Amino acid sequence: MPDTYDLVVLGSGPGGYVAAIRAAQLGLKTAIVERERLGGICLNWGCIPTKALLRTSEIYHYITHADAYGLSVEKPSFDLAKVVDRSRKVAGQLNAGVKGLMKKNKITVVEGVGTLAGKGKLSVKQGDQTVELQARDIIIATGARARDLPFAKADGQRIWTYRDAMVPKEMPSKLLVIGSGAIGVEFASFYNDMGADVTIVEMLDRILPVEDAEVSDFMAKALTKQGIKLLTKASIEKLETTAGGVNAALKTADGKTETAEYSHVIVAIGIVPNTENIGLEELGVQTEKGHIKTDGFGRTGVEGVWAIGDVTGAPWLAHKASHEGVIAAEAIAQARGNKDVHPHPMNKANIPGCTYSRPQVASVGLTEAKAKEAGYALKVGKFPFIGNGKAIALGEAEGFIKTVFDAKTGELLGAHMVGAEVTELIQGYVVARTMETTEAELMETVFAHPTLSEMMHESVLSAYGRALHF
Amino acid sequence: MPIELKMPALSPTMEEGTLAKWLVKEGDSVKSGDLLAEIETDKATMEFEAVDEGTVAKIMVPEGTDGVKVGAVIALIAGEGEDASAAASAPAPTATPAPTGSTAPAVEEKGYGASPKDDPKPGSTDLDSATGSNTARPASAPTASSGTAGDRVKASPLARRIAADKGIELGGVQGSGPGGRIVKADIENAKADAAPAPASAPAEKAGAAAGQAAPTPATPAGGVAPTTETKAVWYDDSIPHEEEKLSNIRKTIARRLTESKQTVPHIYLTVDVRLDALLKLRGDLNKGLTSRGVKLSVNDLLIKALAVALEATPKCNVTFTGDKLIKYGRADISVAVSTPTGLITPIIRDAANISVSKISTQMKELAGRAKDGKLKPEEYQGGTASLSNMGMFGITQFDAVINPPQGMILAVGAGEQRPAVIDGALGVATVMSATGSFDHRAIDGADGAELMKLFKELVESPLGMVA
Numbered sequence: 001m002p003d004t005y006d007l008v009v010l011g012s013g014p015g016g017y018v019a020a021i022r023a024a025q026l027g028l029k030t031a032i033v034e035r036e037r038l039g040g041i042c043l044n045w046g047c048i049p050t051k052a053l054l055r056t057s058e059i060y061h062y063i064t065h066a067d068a069y070g071l072s073v074e075k076p077s078f079d080l081a082k083v084v085d086r087s088r089k090v091a092g093q094l095n096a097g098v099k100g101l102m103k104k105n106k107i108t109v110v111e112g113v114g115t116l117a118g119k120g121k122l123s124v125k126q127g128d129q130t131v132e133l134q135a136r137d138i139i140i141a142t143g144a145r146a147r148d149l150p151f152a153k154a155d156g157q158r159i160w161t162y163r164d165a166m167v168p169k170e171m172p173s174k175l176l177v178i179g180s181g182a183i184g185v186e187f188a189s190f191y192n193d194m195g196a197d198v199t200i201v202e203m204l205d206r207i208l209p210v211e212d213a214e215v216s217d218f219m220a221k222a223l224t225k226q227g228i229k230l231l232t233k234a235s236i237e238k239l240e241t242t243a244g245g246v247n248a249a250l251k252t253a254d255g256k257t258e259t260a261e262y263s264h265v266i267v268a269i270g271i272v273p274n275t276e277n278i279g280l281e282e283l284g285v286q287t288e289k290g291h292i293k294t295d296g297f298g299r300t301g302v303e304g305v306w307a308i309g310d311v312t313g314a315p316w317l318a319h320k321a322s323h324e325g326v327i328a329a330e331a332i333a334q335a336r337g338n339k340d341v342h343p344h345p346m347n348k349a350n351i352p353g354c355t356y357s358r359p360q361v362a363s364v365g366l367t368e369a370k371a372k373e374a375g376y377a378l379k380v381g382k383f384p385f386i387g388n389g390k391a392i393a394l395g396e397a398e399g400f401i402k403t404v405f406d407a408k409t410g411e412l413l414g415a416h417m418v419g420a421e422v423t424e425l426i427q428g429y430v431v432a433r434t435m436e437t438t439e440a441e442l443m444e445t446v447f448a449h450p451t452l453s454e455m456m457h458e459s460v461l462s463a464y465g466r467a468l469h470f
Numbered sequence: 471m472p473i474e475l476k477m478p479a480l481s482p483t484m485e486e487g488t489l490a491k492w493l494v495k496e497g498d499s500v501k502s503g504d505l506l507a508e509i510e511t512d513k514a515t516m517e518f519e520a521v522d523e524g525t526v527a528k529i530m531v532p533e534g535t536d537g538v539k540v541g542a543v544i545a546l547i548a549g550e551g552e553d554a555s556a557a558a559s560a561p562a563p564t565a566t567p568a569p570t571g572s573t574a575p576a577v578e579e580k581g582y583g584a585s586p587k588d589d590p591k592p593g594s595t596d597l598d599s600a601t602g603s604n605t606a607r608p609a610s611a612p613t614a615s616s617g618t619a620g621d622r623v624k625a626s627p628l629a630r631r632i633a634a635d636k637g638i639e640l641g642g643v644q645g646s647g648p649g650g651r652i653v654k655a656d657i658e659n660a661k662a663d664a665a666p667a668p669a670s671a672p673a674e675k676a677g678a679a680a681g682q683a684a685p686t687p688a689t690p691a692g693g694v695a696p697t698t699e700t701k702a703v704w705y706d707d708s709i710p711h712e713e714e715k716l717s718n719i720r721k722t723i724a725r726r727l728t729e730s731k732q733t734v735p736h737i738y739l740t741v742d743v744r745l746d747a748l749l750k751l752r753g754d755l756n757k758g759l760t761s762r763g764v765k766l767s768v769n770d771l772l773i774k775a776l777a778v779a780l781e782a783t784p785k786c787n788v789t790f791t792g793d794k795l796i797k798y799g800r801a802d803i804s805v806a807v808s809t810p811t812g813l814i815t816p817i818i819r820d821a822a823n824i825s826v827s828k829i830s831t832q833m834k835e836l837a838g839r840a841k842d843g844k845l846k847p848e849e850y851q852g853g854t855a856s857l858s859n860m861g862m863f864g865i866t867q868f869d870a871v872i873n874p875p876q877g878m879i880l881a882v883g884a885g886e887q888r889p890a891v892i893d894g895a896l897g898v899a900t901v902m903s904a905t906g907s908f909d910h911r912a913i914d915g916a917d918g919a920e921l922m923k924l925f926k927e928l929v930e931s932p933l934g935m936v937a
Contacts, residue, residue, distance in 0.1 A: 344648070409635070411628050411654070436626030436654055 013040020015309030015321030116279030296345025381463025
């Protein structure tokens, strides 16, 4: 007799475990299946441990530039093993935290590899044994993994994925980062600040190509100034592991093929959803380019089967997964007769994106170019960090905050930021967008002084020709 | 267990009302039939009678409370032998609004009024179904509810601004956001359906402008700063004045007349009618009716004339619903009556086929109760056409506003002696001007003219209508 639940969640990343908690809060008897570690990539091998590493490189940067603050530090240095160990401990602490949350919410954790085994059924392989679970609803939250180059698989020695790059045994002397999305740029920033010679290759014409063009331009200049080499409109043709490193052949913007030797390579060219071998085809769950197709509530079209997070497509972000998890859990509870929950479908236009490099990048909504493309008449505001007292006091006077408004309605269509701490600032605009405030409410808001947040106010004022401090 | 006294649905479509006055206080014992409270709906004040026996343990909703939802618990009655104070301290039951549709079944009676979906709901001035806003509800939001709660409309600033620009009334829009909040998408979806309200757009704009930090020249010093919460109309605050809260009747009048003038293209047709024959007939009839205590007024005869004319001109006895024309098989005449709280239109049903004396007695009785605010909803809701007579105020001629969903209204002026050509010679006749306002979407000018001609003939040769 299989164990019977109201809901079984397959995968315990930030989508899955949050969905399980919300479901449990709503009184659903819930189990969660995980093949590795609770918390998934995000807190074991992604968001959190990289933030721990980037904190180290940031502090290291300040120490090596202590003079600028009137401090003197003799010959700063670091112990890579300790740096990595701190990052692992942070991940470990959060992993234990998720365990605690599962216990608190009375969610059954089933370790093993889960596979859909027919309607409302899930088999979990635990070594030689198989556990059968039964549930009215199943949420697939299996996430995604790093995409490999077709001609050179990551070997963990010289050619790294994010996962290898997070636990280096030695510092790369000369690092090639393939791909300039958030992950590529974050690792480039970390290793560059730690003293490596870093090159980023990007196929498109600018780095961080999903960001506003002005942000990409600014980041290109800032990273170049820090000593990172940027090769845009360039692609890798061949990677060859040699005795002392990796030989890379790349086609440059002008069509020439150049080769160069690197000690290490990080492949950060995107992700592949984990949709194989979990029994999707048998149940008739539809996929598109490998991603499970869902509606705004996580329904797959197959009764009782839901999907959330990376496995359902872009943006591949933990907070998107978590929010989808909450929506799906509430939609399930509602479908089972709970009248107190009122889930709203995911609005992807209100999902912020953050890159925790130095400087940081954060954005929400439409870029200026995309807004123009969509046919809006725009009012664009921009305020530079150099006009902000707090930024100057922090010694972080580089960066800007850009806001894009619909000239007709005053809707905040998008906000784009680069500079210190902008990953914390963006949330103000996300709230504004979610609540559908117009420029009027943002202008009327009192911002504390002195804060970096004041720039958010100034940027809005600037869009209407009323910036006060620039 | 104390008995929960709930806000009654005093009409089939009532959704909320004002608890105007408590007629009992806590501790009073009541028995079946006792008057408990006066409930004000959009048109009338009605008395609420006790059904059960007991003691008023606790009054949950104080008098003067607006927007009390039908089904909300308004008081607790302790049953016989129950301790009233214990009942009062019992956990307050949650006021659960009755879902529309279950306790408020839509009236589908054919023959008067439009079909329910086209008929503006009288229960609430805010929850206006006349705009067909249900179709504006996005299917993706599974629990959309109205963005209105009492007088407050929950809407995002962006939704407010777009609505103001487009001239969409927020009250008619269904909100899909958290707690029924109206968001941008709702306004965009509503565009196609919602009745435009161009007149209110500038006022909304003024409100939105005041919300900005920008100086607003439209708001001079000393003026009342409009809020974005309500449609702001600027007025000179420096002139001595007093503020009066709008009654539900006033709100309904404002809403319906605005809706009529903005959505119904009116055509006005005026005829001069000689009254001499009718006045004579009235005199003769009244002589014969004295014993029965009936005294016909000119208006009673005009009600009859209009009803007979409508039956003979069915093209004018209609409701235009947008996608179809409802042709009524009976003429129910709504007669405008002025009351201390505002205009109300009690109905003389099937006026073409009842005797003039019956019209007269009905009218006296209805008008009397209308003035006391005691009409029942079914006595003033419906009607196929209206009659408004301002002759007694000395008005010689005027154009009335159609009372939707009706297709026409007749405005009657004072009968007065005017020079007239009588049998080829100049003489003096008693003449009144009557103007019909017709919904030109449904009624062509020629058809309206036919009705007016017939009305004139009936009044001038009145035996035709009493026969």
